[in-house]
Amino acid sequence: MRSPQKTASRWDENKSYILRSITFSCGEGSTSNNVCLFAGGLCHKHALLKSKYKRFERGATALWCVRNKAGNGSQTLMGIGSPVLLPVAGSVPGVDDAPPPPVRGEGRRHGKIVCYSRNRSALCGAPIVRPMDQFAKETLPVSLEEEMRSSYLAYAMSVIVGRALPDVRDGLKPVHRRVLYAMHELNNDWNRPYKKSARIVGDVIGKYHPHGDSAVYDTIVRMAQDFSLRYMLVDGQGNFGSVDGDNAAAMRYTEIRLSKIAHELLADIDKETVNFEPNYDGSETEPSILPARIPNLLINGSSGIAVGMATNIPPHNLREVVDGCLHLLRNPDATVDELIELIPAPDFPTAGIIYGISGVREGYRTGRGRVVMRAKTHFEDIDRGQRQSIIVDELPYQVNKRTLLERIAELVTEKRVEGISDIRDESDKSGMRVVIELKRGEVPEVVLNNLYKNTQLQDTFGMNMVALVDGQPRLLNLRQMLECFLLHRREVVTRRTVFDLRKARERGHILEGLAVALANIDEFIAIIKAAPTPPIAKQELMGRSWDSGLVRDMLSRAESDTVGGRTAYRPEGLLPVFGMQGDGLYKLSDTQAQEILQMRLQRLTGLEQDKIVQEYREVMAQIADLLDILARPERITAIIVEELTLIRSEFGDERRSQIEHNATELDTEDLITPQDLVVTLSHSGYMKSQPISEYRAQKRGGRGKQAAATKEDDWIDTLFVANTHDYILCFSNRGRLYWLKVWEVPQGSRNSRGRPIVNMFPLSPGEKINVILPVKQFDEQHFVFMATSKGTVKKTALTEFSNPRKAGIIAVDLDEGDFLIGADITDGQHDVMLFSDAGKAVRFDENDVRPMGRQARGVRGMNLEEGQQVIAMLVAPAETAGEGEQAVAGSVLTATENGYGKRTPISEYTRHGRGTKGMIAIQTSERNGKVVAAALVAPEDEIMLITTGGVLIRTRVDEIREMGRATQGVTLIAVGEGNKLSGLQRVVESDAEGEDAADGVTESDGEAPSADTTET
Structure with a gap:
């Protein structure tokens, strides 16, 4: 058991204390004293010292408030908030001798915390404490809303500026910049040996980036991957991952060094071209930006997610980007479109194909766009x-x-x-x-x-060109990015020129002093020999005026050639008393005197004197040139052009990503050969297609071919021929419409069942497809006519459904409890027949219903009494007017729930206005029950009858008696006790006979065969 401080302290009842690392055994008179460390929370001292103990984490620090109530011995210990790590220094206030070994109950007295050992001896009294008034003077109430707003804003800006977004000037985030600078400081150059990655990571973390090593190493790894960066900034040796997503080897195995092009980011950084700022602890300095001779943000791109914003900039070809920079330098008014001609699209390190550039151009113009990439x-x-x-x-x-x-x-x-x-x-x-x-x-x-x-294999790169400009995030277009880079280069070149000018002036000043020393060498040697110490020698040299010798001629020539005259060559801050005087003599400065004292004897030779004169002339010429650069902005522009041209010639390469300018959004349908297919849908909802060539023509009376393998309780209830490029409109009972291309229907052999149609659409629970209609083209001459179970009808132009959506659309808006019972395609020349379960029918001209928009709810088609519903909608040819003319051929088959049914000539259903209760279609009674189905049939057709008990019967239509409307019909099927007839279905194809296998098939020319779905 660790012992606390071996001192005790008196507790001032009016003070609060900070306790650090409190270790004490709890047990007021208990023999099982468990060691515990209390670090926060609320605890009554009496409860703390009872026999039930809690064990807390060790080494924590807590804030305590100690209060003693006189008289009753009650004492409260309060821990405030989370552990606070504060150093404890100085003497402990109120220290006295350790208390005597306590007896039972003694721990409650005097407001002290007493620590006990297992043998009940006092261990150490109170732990180290510090008065609360040294920590906080007062507690102020803070609005949670305001605190959250200000704190979150500070956090957001920290992420935006210091982590996630690159600077537009060098294209780097802080961690990338710190890695490159650390490698530069270690002389980890491209032409030097590799260094272990762990060595670099340690330097970056220790000096500049106090975060996890994995974050720094991941940054290094990405800069060394040729499939991540178009121009790698780190030259790696070892395993740095792959396009398969393999991780890089551990940092202790891999080795790195700066790539050659990375040196262009750091060029001239030692010439005060950028600002430096203190690191996280003030022990080092780091650059706030890199000089960056190359437009790194565009050539390597960047991506990052900040708070409330993100950036995603694609990489580009260096040669193209430099061409854009040069064009903008020579033509400051160049437009974005002109730059796009030089920088047509991104250039990705993994190459591939850029499929179309409309989205790219949008990104270059606005900062946001999309690049479609293909393998x-x-x-x-x-x-x-x-x-x-x-x-x-x-x-x-x-x-x-x-x-x-x-x-x-x-x-x-x-x-x-x-x-x-x-x-x-x-x-x-x-x-x-x-x-x-x-x-x-x-x-x-x-x-x-x-x-x-x-x-x-085809992917999209979303362009979101956000970068930091003057420390603020901005969305930039292509021209603005290039302008910001060139403005940065102009500043770097200017600052470099100022630095070189200062150094040249300082060097010229030194050369003047050396020339004066050579002109008076004997006197200089005598003074230096006679001086007892170097400082005295320096004083003697500076205290006299010397014959200028060659300096006068050198200065007069320099003054005539230099812009600004005599002051142009003098170092900044040099006092007028130093240098050439009016009397032709020369007075040495401190710097010159120190340099003379450190001069080697070999500089006294005649050859060295000539070298000094020659170097001085060169320095003066350099000063004149530097001053000219600063005086003329076009000179700075010329320097930037020259540097960019050299970079283009050294690092420029051919484009990797191929551009397809005239690419269109190619759909799979464009690659499908148009052909006619036979599409079938079974009663159980299995759908498939087959080439029509599968069916050979047969003579009348032939056996035909089976269209699909169906179970005994399934059959083909819809069959049509359509082209692979035709649409299939699929209506659900919820009134929604889904689209399907014929080529999307899975092809199968005659022996296959097909694919469940419910798996082809995003249907909701309880939703099912009950009508499918083939459509060749969406023209204005055709309509979709729909009916619901509550008697509502709706007629909508076919063109309203010409915009397919994967999620489907609402074809008709239904009331609660209503559902779609039928839909068909009409052309304005048909009659519509509605049948109710009460045995009524109404027939009206479809033109009685005006065309309405997709959002409309429809109009009343049939007037129903309470509890009744429409069970079928039939579309028939228009009724023939005129007495003595031939009636429309065909009949209507109606069936009731108790298994009764009949055929009635369609001519007996006369046309009336819509919205009426209708005429009798079949007499209903307790004997035959409600009507469950109605269908248009021909004598040669077959029908399937199905009961609620799953019993099926297939029968020919001509075996059912033709009767008038006002009859109850005959028995179609014996349903049995407890069962009902649930529906009937016209069997489209018979495998026993037919002129050909597609007998009765309707070509999809904008119309569809008569609606066959009549099941309730």
């Missing part, structure tokens, strides 16, 4: 030309190859992408090669387009 592929023949394979050579930027292949495998397993037999990754050190083998007969363009659509 670069080609096709190869395999199995002696029997099959083909897709070879992936290059991937879009930031796409993980391993994840991509796993995604393709999932799509193949889920059968969302068809035609792939095998996937192999044959990539090696020579380059990327992913092989996707296709099945025999598959068109590679179609499969590839499906992969583009469903995988990251």
Whole structure:
């Protein structure tokens, strides 16, 4: 057990104390004294010293308030807030001798905290304390809302400025800048040996970036990856990860050094070209920005998520970006469109294809856009030309190859992408090669387009060009980015020139002193020999005026050649008493005298004197040139142009990413050959398509071909022929419309059932597709006519449904408890018939219902009594007017829940206005029950009857008696006790006879066959 301080202190009842590392055993007279450390919370002393103890974390610090109430011995110890780490120094107030060993109950007295050992002897009294008034004078109430606002704003700005967003000038975030500067300080240059990554990480963390080592190392790793940066800033040796998402080796294994191009970011940093600021603890200084000769933000890009904003800037080709900079320097009024001609699109390190540049140009103009990237592929023949394979050579930027292949495998397993037999990754050190083998007969363009659509073989890079400008985040277009970089370069060149000018003046001043010393060398030597100490010698040299010798001629020539005259060559701050005097003599400054004292004897030779004169002339010429640069902005522009041109020639390379300027949004449909397909939908909801060539023509009386393999309790209730490019409109009972292209219907053999239609759409629970209609084109001459169970009808132009949406749309807005019972395509020349479960029917001209918008609720089509509902909608040819004319052919088959039904000629259903209660279609009674179905049939048709008990019966229509409207019908099926007839369905195709296999099929020319879905 660790013992606290071996002193005790008196507790002032009117003071608060800070307790640090309190260790005491709790047990007022208890024999089982557990060691505990109290670090916060609320505790009554009496309860604390009872026999139930709590164990707290060691080494914590807490704020305590000690109060003693006289008379009753009650004492409260209060810990405030979380542990506060405060140093404890100085003497302990109120220290006295340790208290005597207590007896039972003694711990309550005198307001003291007493520590006990297991043998009940006093251990140490109170721990180290400090009065509360040394910590806080008072407690002030703070508004939580205001505190959260100000604190969160401070946090947000810290993240924005100090972590997530790059500076527009050097294109770096603080951690990248610190890594590069630390490597520069360690002389970890491109032409020197590699250093361990851990060495660099340690320096960065210790000096500049007090964060986790993994964050710093991850930054280094990314700067060393040729698939992450277009121009790597770190030259790495070892495993630095791969496009498969493999992690880099640990920092103790890898070695790094600055890349050659990274030195261009740090060039001239030692010439006071940028500001330096203290590091986190003030022990070092670090640059607030790098000089950056290269436009790093554009050539390498950047991405980051801050608070309330983010940035995502793509990399570009250095040669193109430099060309843009040069054009802007020579033409300051250049527009963004002119710059786009020189910088057409990003250039990604992983190459690939940039598919269309409309989004890129939008990003360059506004700062926000999108770059569509595609993998670069080609096709190869395999199995002696029997099959083909897709070879992936290059991937879009930031796409993980391993994840991509796993995604393709999932799509193949889920059968969302068809035609792939095998996937192999044959990539090696020579380059990327992913092989996707296709099945025999598959068109590679179609499969590839499906992969583009469903995988990251086609990906999008969202451009959001946000960067820090003067410490504030700004959304920048292309021209603004280049302007900010060039403005930074102009400042760097100016500051470098000022630095060089100061150094040249200082050097010229030294050379003047050396020239004076050489002209008076004998006297100088005598003074130095006679002086007892160097300071006295310096004093003697500075105390006299000397013959200027060659200096007078040197200065007169320099003054005539230098802008600004005599003052142009003098160092800043040099007092007038030093230098050339009016009488032609020269007075040495402290700097000159010190340099003369340190001069080596070899400088006394005649050759060295000539060198001093020559160097002085060169320095004077340099000063004149530097002054000219500062006086003429065009000189600075010329220097920037020269530097950028050298960088372009040294580091410029060819574009990697290929640009497809005229690319369009290519849909899979564009690669599908138009052909007619037979589409079938079974009663159980299985859908499939087959080429019409599967059905050969047969003579009348032939047996035909089975269209689909169906179970005994399933049958084909919808069949039509449509082109692969046609649409299928799918209506649900909830009144929603979904679209499907015919080519999207899975093809199957005659022996397959197809795919459940419910799996093709995002249906909600209880929603089901009950009507499908083929459509070739959405023209203004056709309409979609819909009816609901509550008698509402709606007619909407077909063009209203010409904009497909994956999530579907509301075709008709339904009331609570209402549902869609039928829909069909009309052309303004049809009659509509509605049948209710009460045995009534209404027939009216479809033109009685005006066309209305998609958002409309519809109008009343049939007047229903309470508890009744519409069970069927039929679209029939318009009723023939005129006496003696031939009636419309066909009949209506109605069926009731007790298994009764009949056929009635359609001509007996006369036309009336909509919204009426209708005429009798079939007499209903307790004997036959409610009407459950109605369908348009022909004598040669067959129907399927199904009961609630699952009993099916298939019968020919001509076996059902034709009767008048006002009859109850005949028995169609014996439903049995407790069962009801739930519906009937016209069987579209018979596999027993027919002129051909598509007998009765309707071509999808904008109309559809009569609605067959009549089940309730």
